[in-house]
Amino acid sequence: MNEHSSAAERFRVLGAGIFSLVLALGVARFAYTPLLPLMQQQAGLGVAEGGLLAAVNYAGYLSGALLASLIGDLVVKDRLYRIGMVLAVASTAVMGLSTDPLVWALSRFVAGLASAAGMLFGTGLILNWLIRHNHRSELGIHFAGIGIGITACAAAVALMSQWLDWRQQWFALTVFGAVLLVPALRWLPSPGRNPASHGAAQMADRPPTAGFLRLFMAAYFCAGIGYVVSATFIVAIVDRLPGLAGKGSLVFLAIGVAAAPACILWDLVARRTGELNALIAAALLQIVGIVLPVAADGLAAALVGALLFGATFIGMVSLVLTMAGRYYPTRPAKMMGKMTLSYGAAQILGPAMTGWLATAVGSYAAGLYLAAAVMAVGTLLLVLLRSLEKRQISAAGLVPCPQG
Template identity: 45%
Template structure:
């Protein structure tokens, strides 16, 4: 018999798989399919990715202004249904403007599944007397990548691009069942509404500015590979037909990475572990530039999967510890930079790939940006060690759902 905690954790992870693993990450293996079957080009592929991230960013901003717990729960459920519908409907049209709309709405669904979902789970864990650890929650990102990779290989030769989208949508619908069955009544562990946090308006500190800029750079490193990895692999004659395998390896590497990084943080501290994650992320891009062979690209995928999830989880956890009284404020600042990067980078790299017929320039720019991010992170570390960052915490009562400022 599964305990209630296990059921709730499974439901939460499946929600991430639906709203991000399928609704977002299915697009990555679908890019080559749509290029060959629907006339998609690199520039349009990048613009559609930008539309998706614009939806996620818009959802994050919307959520940050909502104080009603009941409304947040409703939006969480709407996001789950929206993820299923926007995925399946991608196969029902070949109109570009509808693709833009569906990818934008899919991004909104992803923000509900991840941001609201994390807050709801944390609230429930605290109320039940469990440790508020979200490592297993974020493992849903890696699990989602694995599932989309395996499904891509099973259907890519048997079905057309539009049928493949519908299959992804149906798969998300099946996964929705345990979420519906095993999710608790979150209304019982949340206040009716959250008090609006009050804090003194302050100028952004040098520490937060450096950290925000570093996280922006990390956003570039994340989104370029997440969007174009399979397309890069399929564009190589040596890797044609193996893009799904590259994507599968990425997910397998990402799924357990949060726990591994947690262990490293306990032994070496936040900053060393985080700097290592940035450097590994840069190494994954460098490998894509240096090699087109299967072994090299697979190694790049492994390093990327481990590093990107580590950067996200460790940065947000560290900020939560540095500003425990009001984590939503600095997390919101970080999300802003990360979201802007996710909107701009795919558009720029897609345009360069379309105009030059190669991803090299886009990857080179990405590599430089990540290295700059590592330098900025080192600067933030130095400022923090010198005790130069101000007390940016708010002297207010902030409920657990304020973690949705991620």
């Protein structure tokens, strides 16, 4: 394969990943966030029930992560990825077919499974393909799909709300998802029919120590709490702030705009500073982004907070999953799944706690302060992790996470 065709195939594979994340994360998962206030107004969805539906969604994601951590066969992962993409479209359609909370809960659970298929199986397959074909093992371009998905869905909901009710918007998003399904499935080569090319990189797993992994998972749990509250409730929070009614969708759009290029930028930061230093920097900026909408008044503060949050949360996910893939290049989804179990557990706990707090105090804002506090703990854990890494390098002369 010549250099031109190799580059074209690389962008085609990365394109499949982008479309899969726009579908599985943007449509099936995050479209719920800008539609939440509309469903509360038009479909009778309560405040606490909105949080519980989000928790059910993350329970589905956690179940998918558990499955990913148990499966090592690439062909099986490929099949589950493709099933997940179809379920992403189906679960979106179901949201508009009923007003029964149990049906909505089933849809959100299946959407969580589908998003895990795109995020973990799809990402693992793409990282494995990049390594086998001697491409740089960075996922910034791939993870841009999440930001693009958030941006596209936020913009679509903002536009469609002028003409369509909540149910019609879910159906419109279903059509959009069906269009995305085609490249998401066709552009990703099946590992069973696409063996490594001649001269492909030889892969060997270099797992971290047990202590390093435990600390890493604890820090990622904290990041999950920090992420999920804003990602789920920011539209509802901003809409209820004085003078900002109706501006929540604009703030959510800003998150997506910032998230789209963020992973590419954090890849560049990590090349210069190392992944852990990049993670610490991203965590500190994310804390500011989380609290700014409620700590300062006005739309400008909410937008700056959204830009900081969007630019950091997905960068942290990209860095962590890339590190996991480099530890286990022969079976990247296994450690990605383990890390996501920690992140996913936080995503079940966070929305449920925020819904309970919102009911108790009459505002979602308390959840943001809680999320920021947990993120501060996670940042301290990352600092400890960096110290542990330095000690391991000194003791064994090994770099825990080899650079790609």
